[in-house]
Amino acid sequence: MIVISDTSCIGYLIIIDKLFLLQNNFSEVTVPDAVHKEILQLSGYNLSKYLSADWISFRQITNLQLYNDLLKEVDEGESEAIVLAKEISADLLLIDERKGTLIARSLGIKTIGLLGVLLLSKDKNIIPFVKPVLDELIATTTFRIDKNLYTNVLKQANEI
DSSP states (O other): OOOOOOHHHHHHHHHHTTHHHHHHHHHHHHHHHHHHHHHOOOOTTTOOOHHTTTTTEEOOOOOOOHHHHTTTTHHHHHHHHHHEEEEHHHHEEOOHHHHHHHHHHHTOOOOOOHHHHHHHHHHHSSSSSSSSHHHHHHHHOOOOOOOOHHHHHHHTTTTT
């Protein structure tokens, strides 16, 4: 399975020291250069697991026209992630931002966000519960979630 990641999913999992969730779900993840640069800017966090991960690969985009078109709508990391997913016909794009998700889907790219990764992790018995991880994300990062979505995710996880 070819999986491309935007910054948010990897970044948040680095911050809460749960990067293993990506490896255990997807076995390999490809990161475009702009996303890698954004992750390296996460100062104050331990990036050693990210930097030493042999299951994370890095790749440059080639379709600069699509990249420049996307920059009018989303940031560099999202633009490169969407372009790379399209260029190499990725099976899945890890992306949380609504606008980027809608653009990717309009281009025929299947997407999943961090909440989907948490639900998948529970389904695969990688984590026993979603709620503690979700609560940690909310308490220790800039991750924000609407109260109704929070409740819906926990319902999907059969935790309420």
